[in-house]
Amino acid sequence: MEIVVASGKGGTGKTFVAANLAYYMKTSVEPVVAVDADAEAPDLLLTLGGSGEELFEKPVSASRKASIDYNKCTQCLKCLDACRFYALRVIEGKPFVIEEYCEGCNACGIVCPANCISLYVKETGIVRADVSRSGVPVVTADLDVGGRNSGELVFLAKSEAYALSRELKAKHVVVDAAAGIGCPVISSLAGAHVLITVVEPTPPSISGAKRLLEVAEKMRVKPFAVLNKFDMPSSRIDDLTEELGVEVLGKIPYHRSVVEAYVNMKPLLAYAPDGEVSKRLKEIFNYFVESVLR
Template identity: 40%
Template sequence: MREIVVISGKGGTGKTSVCAALAHLASVGARKTGRGAVICDLDVDAPDLHLLLSPVPRRREAFISGNEAVIDPERCTRCGTCAGLCRFGAVRHEDDAFAIDPLRCEGCGVCVRLCPAGAIAFPERECGEWYISDTRFGPMAHALLNPGQENSGRLVSLLKQQARELARETAAETILCDGSPGVGCPVISSLSGATLAVAVVEPTPSGVHDFGRVAALCDHFRIPVTLIINKADLNPAETARIRALAAERGRTVAAELPFSPDVMRAMIAGKALTETESPLAGLLAGAWNIIDELAARAATPAAPNL
C-alpha cells in the first residue's frame, strides 16, 4: 500500500485542484488493474476537496477531543475563584453570575479541580465531524473541524487510520491525501507514514521559501518529495530557480503547469481538470505516471546488502 500526500508550503498554490486530478487518474487506472485508490482530505481546518468530488456520506461521526469546563449556575456560590485561577480569561462575570467562554477555554481543568463548591462540570468536547463517503473516484475519508477548535493533528491521524482501514477493505493499493498547507501540526500528522510527498509550488519568492520549509520537513521524516510547479510560465526566472534547486537535491519535477483559466472553469463545473478537454489534463496525466512510478519505487523495500 502506498500513501501519497499532496502538500504545499503555502495556501493557494492549486494543491486541491491537482489532488482532484490525480484522484481521477488513479480511478481510471483502477479500472484496468482492479486495485483502486482511497481519497483522503486532510485539510480539516478548511476542507474543499468535497467541492470537486461531491461525496455522498455513508458514515458520519462526531470528533471528540479534550474537555470543556461548564459552570452549574445553581451550585455556583459566586466566589470568583475560577476567574482568578484561569490563565486564559475564559471565565466571564456578567449580571452577578459566572460562565465559561467555550472559545477561550483550553480544557486544562484547573477550575474544575479547585472550585470550592464543586460547581464546574468537565464534559468531553465535540470539536467537529468526520465522514466516510462515496465519490465518483472511489471512497473518501474527510472531516470538518468546528471554528476555533484545536487538535487538528489528532483529527488528521484519525482520518489516516480510517483511510487505511478503507484501503484494506477495498484492496486498494493507493491512499491519495490532500494535505494542509504550511508546516504545522496537521501537516506533520499528514506526512506520518507517507510513501511520497507531492509538493505543489508557485514560482514566486514566497513560494520558493515556503517550499524549502516543507521540503526540509519531509527530509526530516525521510519522505521523498517530487514537485509540480504551478503557473510556471508567470515567472520563468523563479521556475528555473525551483528546477535548479530540485536537481541539486535529486528531486524530480513531475510537471510544469502553465497558468490557465481552465482551472477556474473546472472548479465552477465541479470537475477535476482531467475530466475536461483542457491541455492541462495531458500534463497532469504525465505527472501522475511519474508520481505513480516514484511511489511504487519508494514503497518497494530495498534489497539487503550481502
C-alpha cells in the same frame, strides 16, 4: 502506499493536484482512496464532484470543555485569574465559559474553592466517507467551528481511509493535507511514504515549501515537488528546482480551464481531458506512477 499532497502556504493548488492525482489513479492505474485532511476547510469532495453516495458519518469527541455548576459557585472569580486563554468572562457577576476559547486545561477547576467546575467531553467534528460523483472514495475530516485537536481528527480520518482501502482492495491512499506546517499537516505526514509539494514561483510559496520539506525530512518522508502556475511572471523559476533540493516531477501552466473545472465541480482530467493542462498532468502522474509507485 500513502501519498501526501501538501504545500507550505494556501492557494498554491495542492487540492487541484491531489484531486486530479486521485482521479487519474482511479481511472488509469488501480483503486485508490482519497483523504481530505484539511480539517478546518475541507473541499476535496467538492473538487471531485460532490457526494454521489454517503458511506458513513462518525462524530468525533476529542476535546474537553469547562462547565460551571452555578448552584455551588460563590462568584469569587478566582477562575478568571487562572485562565490563560481568556475563556472566562463575567456576566451579571457570574463567570461564564466561552467554549470556543476553552482548552480544557482545568486550571479554573483546580483553583476553584467551591469545587464547582468540572470538565466534559465535547464533540469537535466528524469523519465521513463518500463515493464522489467522479467515482473516487473520499474520507473527510471536518472540524467544527472553533474546534480543537485537528491533528487527532486527521489521524482518525486516515485510519478510516486505511480500513476502507482494505475493503475496496485499494493499494494507495492520497492525502490532501492542510496548508502550512501545523498540527493537521504533521498528522498527515505521520506514517506517509511520499510527499508531493505543490509550489508556485512566488517568494511566500517557496519559503513555505522549504519549511515543509524540512518537516518531511525529519519525518523521513520521501519528497517530490510539482511547480504549479509556473508561467507566472517570475525571475526565480529557472533556479527553483535547485533551490528546493528535491526532484521536480513536472510543471503545470496557469489556464482558465482549471477555474472552469472548479466551477463545474469536476476534476480537470474529467472536464477537459484533451486540454493542455490535462496533458501536462497526465505526463506528471504517469512519470510518478511508473518511477515511484511501481
